[in-house]
Amino acid sequence: MSTNATALNSGPKIVMRRQALVLSGLMSAASAMLIGSMLAIWLQFRANAPLRESSDGSKMLRDWLPENIKIPEVATNTMMLTFVITCVMVQWASYSSRRADSKHTTLALAVALLTEIALINAQIAVYMQMDIGVRDSSYTMMFYAITATMSVLIVIGLGFTVMTMFRSFASRNSDHDLVLAHSVYWYSLAVIFATMWFVVYVQK
Amino acid sequence: MSAIDVNSAMNNSGTLSGISFFSKISSWLLTTSHQRIGRLMVSVSLLWTIAVVVVGVVLDVERISSVSDLIDSTSATQLFSIFRIGLIFGSITPMTLGIALAIAPMQIGSQVLAFARAAAFGAYLWFFGMIIVGVAYLGNGGPGGGDPQMVDLFLLGLGLVIAGLLLVSASIATTILTSRRAGMTLIDAPIFVWSSLVTTVSLVLTLPVMAGALIFVAVDHTYERATFGATDGVNAWIGWALTSPQIFLLAISSLGVLAQIVATMNKGKQPLRGGLFIGIGVMSTALIGTVTQSFYSLQLNSELNDIAKNLLPFLMFNALPMLGLLIVLGLCLLAMKNEKAKPSGAFVLAFFGVGMVLTGMLGNALLRISDLKLSNTVFEEAVLIYIGYGVVLSSFGAIVHFGPRIWGRKMPTMPVIGLGLLGVLAVVLAALPYYIAGFTDQPAARMTGELGDNSQIWNSAAAIGQAIFLIFIFAFVGLVVKTSSSGEIADEENFETVQAN
Numbered sequence: 001m002s003t004n005a006t007a008l009n010s011g012p013k014i015v016m017r018r019q020a021l022v023l024s025g026l027m028s029a030a031s032a033m034l035i036g037s038m039l040a041i042w043l044q045f046r047a048n049a050p051l052r053e054s055s056d057g058s059k060m061l062r063d064w065l066p067e068n069i070k071i072p073e074v075a076t077n078t079m080m081l082t083f084v085i086t087c088v089m090v091q092w093a094s095y096s097s098r099r100a101d102s103k104h105t106t107l108a109l110a111v112a113l114l115t116e117i118a119l120i121n122a123q124i125a126v127y128m129q130m131d132i133g134v135r136d137s138s139y140t141m142m143f144y145a146i147t148a149t150m151s152v153l154i155v156i157g158l159g160f161t162v163m164t165m166f167r168s169f170a171s172r173n174s175d176h177d178l179v180l181a182h183s184v185y186w187y188s189l190a191v192i193f194a195t196m197w198f199v200v201y202v203q204k
Numbered sequence: 205m206s207a208i209d210v211n212s213a214m215n216n217s218g219t220l221s222g223i224s225f226f227s228k229i230s231s232w233l234l235t236t237s238h239q240r241i242g243r244l245m246v247s248v249s250l251l252w253t254i255a256v257v258v259v260g261v262v263l264d265v266e267r268i269s270s271v272s273d274l275i276d277s278t279s280a281t282q283l284f285s286i287f288r289i290g291l292i293f294g295s296i297t298p299m300t301l302g303i304a305l306a307i308a309p310m311q312i313g314s315q316v317l318a319f320a321r322a323a324a325f326g327a328y329l330w331f332f333g334m335i336i337v338g339v340a341y342l343g344n345g346g347p348g349g350g351d352p353q354m355v356d357l358f359l360l361g362l363g364l365v366i367a368g369l370l371l372v373s374a375s376i377a378t379t380i381l382t383s384r385r386a387g388m389t390l391i392d393a394p395i396f397v398w399s400s401l402v403t404t405v406s407l408v409l410t411l412p413v414m415a416g417a418l419i420f421v422a423v424d425h426t427y428e429r430a431t432f433g434a435t436d437g438v439n440a441w442i443g444w445a446l447t448s449p450q451i452f453l454l455a456i457s458s459l460g461v462l463a464q465i466v467a468t469m470n471k472g473k474q475p476l477r478g479g480l481f482i483g484i485g486v487m488s489t490a491l492i493g494t495v496t497q498s499f500y501s502l503q504l505n506s507e508l509n510d511i512a513k514n515l516l517p518f519l520m521f522n523a524l525p526m527l528g529l530l531i532v533l534g535l536c537l538l539a540m541k542n543e544k545a546k547p548s549g550a551f552v553l554a555f556f557g558v559g560m561v562l563t564g565m566l567g568n569a570l571l572r573i574s575d576l577k578l579s580n581t582v583f584e585e586a587v588l589i590y591i592g593y594g595v596v597l598s599s600f601g602a603i604v605h606f607g608p609r610i611w612g613r614k615m616p617t618m619p620v621i622g623l624g625l626l627g628v629l630a631v632v633l634a635a636l637p638y639y640i641a642g643f644t645d646q647p648a649a650r651m652t653g654e655l656g657d658n659s660q661i662w663n664s665a666a667a668i669g670q671a672i673f674l675i676f677i678f679a680f681v682g683l684v685v686k687t688s689s690s691g692e693i694a695d696e697e698n699f700e701t702v703q704a705n
Contacts, residue, residue, distance in 0.1 A: 023375075034415055037413040
């Protein structure tokens, strides 16, 4: 007997509930606006800094970065590279999670956690090598404010990684959205850091 | 109490009547019900509204006579500041977010709020942040305050407020984006939901910008007190968030409330419904004010080239959001005309609330015309009062309209209409005299010296307006409390209309 005549049409498509992913996107946007606004103020102060002669007298420079401050380029460039490695690791986690491979997901997240700790370590190394005080000048005050804010965002991401890793460790294979949300946060953090790295550490 | 909370309460104790007083209190304080979190936010924001209006009364009474010495000049500076900060961060922002928390999930068919605990945490961050802000003000620690430690405390409190509002906004936006009932696209969502989404996303994008400036100011104030201007730098660096066009963003949900009420009155029939979405979207262009943090003025008494050069940014920053409001208002009036709908109490409050916001936006456009020389006069304060109190009026309209969905009882139409008209009279009396006094160069945020008889008249009228607004709020709250417990029971039809477009 044919059931075609009496069969009901399929119901409306169920809305995908990717709450973690959407929240992560919103928080990433908020983080970008936060650091973006701080960089804008940084650039404004740098542009308005008075001019001074360079040490060899050949050109005029903005009197922004105090002469006695040397930015440790090895440590800051290492931070940038560590962010790239972190992005690869979270992508590995996301790839594994999509295939319900909790072992690989956990391993990838554990490696990502290590690289994130390395980021914090590198930031502390930068502070120690520069050896400057918050009160020394406008530059140092703003330097600490913006880099410490970035570090707070990294620590939040670190907590996010720990939570995602433990859930993966407990074989919650249905948590792909969470792993994806974690990836989105770290990708956006990498882009935000890259911008800050270029303005604060490269352009100075 | 939502269905979920009723069930959990009954599971724990077997019967609702068996719940002890303390467990009832803790069930409210630790709730994850979106309705309860929203109602808590609205209730506390009402307290802040009352506090702010009391400050407004004191300031306006003090201004009446140049020999009056109710408050000294230091306190006056702090009171002018707390009026602005309290109105924006203590009253209208949490009130609009609280209403969105309580209503938007129901309208999209979601039983729960996304990340409800984060929203509750955000609500508490805001609550305690505002307490810290209030304490700092009491200790002379607001912007321009004389006690450095209290200023640090103020900056901390404001940071908590921003973090709290950000969390609540993100939770509402996530709920609307992810938890709509099957088959409901964003374009099918009720117009109030759309306005809530636009408001919350706008706040998610703009509050961090304020936080960024606040971090610099706080670090500077704690360690150096030179680069960002110490206590006086607070207003200089975050002042943009306390004035137009940023405050236009807080009025977006007022448009949603009005359009929702009109749609319900017309049983969902709204000509050019997409236009409402566009109008609300156009109003959100006020976001770009966050990026530039500048005022775009127009000088009419200059070369034609200069006028043409300044006209576009002037219109973009000051007139474009107004265009969005006019689109929504026009479409709502069109819907009313077509259906010959009978105005309800909620409509009166929401309609005049939006009208007050429009008057404030018009005033803002005039303020930015340099030739009129209205900057730094009380005209600026009147713009804030029109917009801030307008949002309060329309939020009250939302409470009247959506309240029956929450506590199951209707509010009586005639008393609400009467109260609404009283509220409108109060806002006009509180703000319009300052529009006039602005043209006579009465300075903003200062106690006035010898100003002559006319200024006394305007200041007296404004003080009376503030006092009437205070009475209006008390009367409205009283009416809500009374009808929520002993009012006429709302029928099922009323429930259904809440979800109408």
